Amino acid sequence: MEYIDMRSDTVTLPVPEMMSAILDAKLGDDVYGDDVTVNDLESKAAAKMGKEAALLVPTGTMGNLIAVMAHTTPGQEVILEENCHIYLYEVGGIARVAAVQAKTLRGVNGLPTINDIESSIRQENIHFPETGLICIENTHNMAGGIAIPPSKIKEIYDLSRAKGLPLHLDGARVFNAANYLNIDVADITCYVDSVMFCLSKGLSAPVGSILAGTKEFIGRARKYRKMLGGGMRQAGIIAAAGIVALDKMTDRLEEDHSNAMLLAIEMNKLQGVSVELDKIHTNIVNIDFYETGYDINQLVSKMKEKGLLVNPRNERAIRFVTHIGVKRKDILKAVEITGDIIA
Ligand SMILES: *Cc1c(COP(=O)(O)O)cnc(C)c1O
Numbered sequence: 053m054e055y056i057d058m059r060s061d062t063v064t065l066p067v068p069e070m071m072s073a074i075l076d077a078k079l080g081d082d083v084y085g086d087d088v089t090v091n092d093l094e095s096k097a098a099a100k101m102g103k104e105a106a107l108l109v110p111t112g113t114m115g116n117l118i119a120v121m122a123h124t125t126p127g128q129e130v131i132l133e134e135n136c137h138i139y140l141y142e143v144g145g146i147a148r149v150a151a152v153q154a155k156t157l158r159g160v161n162g163l164p165t166i167n168d169i170e171s172s173i174r175q176e177n178i179h180f181p182e183t184g185l186i187c188i189e190n191t192h193n194m195a196g197g198i199a200i201p202p203s204k205i206k207e208i209y210d211l212s213r214a215k216g217l218p219l220h221l222d223g224a225r226v227f228n229a230a231n232y233l234n235i236d237v238a239d240i241t242c243y244v245d246s247v248m249f250c251l252s253k254g255l256s257a258p259v260g261s262i263l264a265g266t267k268e269f270i271g272r273a274r275k276y277r278k279m280l281g282g283g284m285r286q287a288g289i290i291a292a293a294g295i296v297a298l299d300k301m302t303d304r305l306e307e308d309h310s311n312a313m314l315l316a317i318e319m320n321k322l323q324g325v326s327v328e329l330d331k332i333h334t335n336i337v338n339i340d341f342y343e344t345g346y347d348i349n350q351l352v353s354k355m356k357e358k359g360l361l362v363n364p365r366n367e368r369a370i371r372f373v374t375h376i377g378v379k380r381k382d383i384l385k386a387v388e389i390t391g392d393i394i395a
Contacts, residue, residue, distance in 0.1 A: 060373050070258070077292035090108055103246075105266065108287060109260070112250045115248035116146075116187075119248060123220060123246070123269075131173070136194070153181060159192075187221075188221055189221070202235065208243075219244045226249045232333045241264070257301075311335075319390065323394070342369075348369070355393065
């Protein structure tokens with residue numbers, strides 16, 4: 053069966069231009085700094101992020117973990133929003149590997165209030181761990197792809213400056229945020245000390261993420277990458293596709309966003325189905341099926357039988373993600389399939 057796959061934007065396949073770039077890539081041993089394609093990607097990525105330096109990492113998870121390791125010392129505390137990816141979906145790596153403890157805060161639309169962040173920064177006291185880092189996420193995955201505007205990030209940045217704390221952005225989908233806000237991505241990343249973003253996902257590269265920050269920070273990050281086993285040899289194979297991702301794939305995210313909005317509007321018309329339309333910013337659509345009376349897992353299996361792949365978000369909602377592999381006609385088909393099932 054031909055499936056419409058809306059489980060995630062991680063299912064995107066490399067575009068033909070990436071495949072030819074991979075074939076033509078000039079390669080070398082990147083651990084020796086000899087892979088010119090990796091070096092090209094890293095300087096392009098640093099420039100786009102408005103940072104001094106950047107580092108290619110195999111995954112976003114490794115990029116975030118390296119960032120936490122490079123910003124903190126073991127035993128410190130990291131401030132995070134309670135539904136963020138680093139805390140929920142990275143296997144507790146910051147506890148196990150970076151040896152820091154998480155201080156989680158409840159956010160509204162993915163962001164804790166500035167007052168909550170400020171009051172969770174530890175005072176000096178013989179009993180307390182030291183706060184070592186603040187992390188934020190943009191767009192926020194669990195909040196449904198919400199884009200956080202730079203004005204909000206600046207508030208946190210100003211606080212972090214005043215307290216002498218670094219601020220890390222999990223920007224797996226920061227290009228989606230910039231696209232929605234209609235600003236340059238550097239207008240977001242100028243208010244953080246480091247940023248991780250994914251070349252895979254919406255940008256369609258097969259493998260790879262980028263960590264960016266100061267030269268000094270990336271120097272330390274490079275060593276942690278080696279420690280974690282992420283020092284890859286002829287990594288230009290990956291970087292070649294990453295360069296195409298950066299050069300050619302960021303502007304088209306708009307199409308994913310308008311498809312997401314179309315999906316949200318059409319699904320919202322179905323009996324018992326509800327979507328908070330004002331929360332649809334980018335390519336993630338959380339749809340509530342509670343009023344249909346359906347068990348969510350059962351609904352997801354029925355959708356699969358009819359050729360639509362999605363993942364449950366929780367016991368009442370399903371997450372749909374748009375990406376380059378989902379066209380407008382697929383959106384309409386997904387709505388039709390859903391309508392047929394719940395009718
Ligand atoms: C996907 C994702 C990551 C991790 O990326 P992987 O490459 O899958 O390890 C980190 N943060 C957020 C918000 C993500 O959506």
